[in-house]
Amino acid sequence: MKKRVMIVGSGFRGFCDALHLMKNPDLEIHIVDSAPFFGGVMHSLDINGFSVDKGVHIFDSIPVSLAETVTEIMDGKVHEIDFVSASAFNNKVTEGFSLPDLNSLDDTAIKKQIREELLALARNPATDAPATLEALFDQRYGKTAGRIFCDIFRKVYGISADEVEPTAIAQTSMGRLKFLDDPDMLDLKKDPFLDTVLAARRKAVGKVDDFVSIYPSDGDAMRGWCKRAVTWLESKGVRISLGTKISKITERADTVEVETDKGTFEVETLIWSNDSLRALGSALNIERDVDGLQYGTPMLFATLFTQADKVRDFTYLQNFDPDQLTYRSAASGRFSHQVREDGVSFVTCECPADVNGTYWNDTDKLAADVWDEIRSLGVVEKDAELAGFDVKRIPVSFKLARLGYAAAFRDFHTDVASRHKRVILRDVVPFFRRDIYLDSAHLTNLVA
């Protein structure tokens, strides 16, 4: 008899878990999700007849083996994304660079100060583990650049860097510092320590790794992939139950009993493939509030409609200017091949915002101000006309670990692992799709 495995969560993590486990013909796989749709955050919204991703979602820098599977699921309807990125800081745009570029600062004394602090760090790198993200910025970039990075971090995520775990850096585009011209940065990077913390744009270096970046080309954005993934997985024998809420998980001698609003299932192994530890704790009767130690960044998500030929041919621009409204603006309509017959397409803008702040309560004003901002940043041409907009209030976008989260997660994980050998909760929570895919590969050892 086959071993039954339940995967809880149909986001990319649940998908990758199923993908790796499917290779074992002795397993019967069942994906369960409380949401009525497949794909978690990758399931695009329907806005004015367009399929609009919730933020920028690309199969970026993924291994060739995963790209082949995505291509098979999409019946070949994918195209390679050639990243054309830019970043903005101090009202200046740096082409071909998606991290903050402090070279945009006008003050040369500050740059000199940053340089001196970095050289001092290179001579004497910090050895103690940083307690906060603020401390980590200081250890990597020095006090002056560290302070500026803290301001940028607060602008993008709405929380102070001294309130979050240093591991939060892995979710940001702040893992490297550039503060001079490229030749000067390359010169500094000759130092082994500085090479690990500094960034420079290198011209025409060619392909630097074996990863590829692809995106669905069937005009239905990531939602198209989500729908096709369901059909593909089911054709391979994977059972999928959406809109199914788990209330109780009980481990018996040889099985796990899973009570849901759609009936009770019995499986040999259950894999928790989502980040709701509150739901897992409640189903297992473990009283520990780990989720409360996460901070959810509120965002206003603006979709702005305009003529496709007025949108710059690029992928996205990340705006690190603490005084401006937008964070990431993307030519999502163009790269998802969605242009209406009248030539209208769309741009999306993720705008960090205060819940109940001015813009939260006046989304018309937000759309008007964001439109002005992205025109001045060159995301759309100066004479582009706004043909309509949609603004969604997203109370929780990126989730960041507040101080104490790592320890609370460890304790929760220990509780689960010590009491339940058939319930698998992994101790690593990767963020990017490539890392999720690579991490899921280890499951095959856990579900032997």
Ligand SMILES: Cc1cc2nc3c(=O)[nH]c(=O)nc-3n(C[C@H](O)[C@H](O)[C@H](O)COP(=O)(O)OP(=O)(O)OC[C@H]3O[C@@H](n4cnc5c(N)ncnc54)[C@H](O)[C@@H]3O)c2cc1C
């Ligand atoms: C705005 C944004 C943009 C991003 N862009 C990129 C990018 O371009 N490239 C990249 O590599 N990464 C990107 N990421 C990161 C990456 O998308 C995510 O880490 C990944 O898609 C998350 O997959 P997941 O399965 O862990 O979570 P989710 O997509 O959140 O899926 C979790 C699923 O579990 C379900 N679930 C939750 N609780 C329960 C429960 N109790 N019972 C049953 N089901 C439950 C949910 O309904 C959901 O379907 C982005 C993340 C965000 C937030």
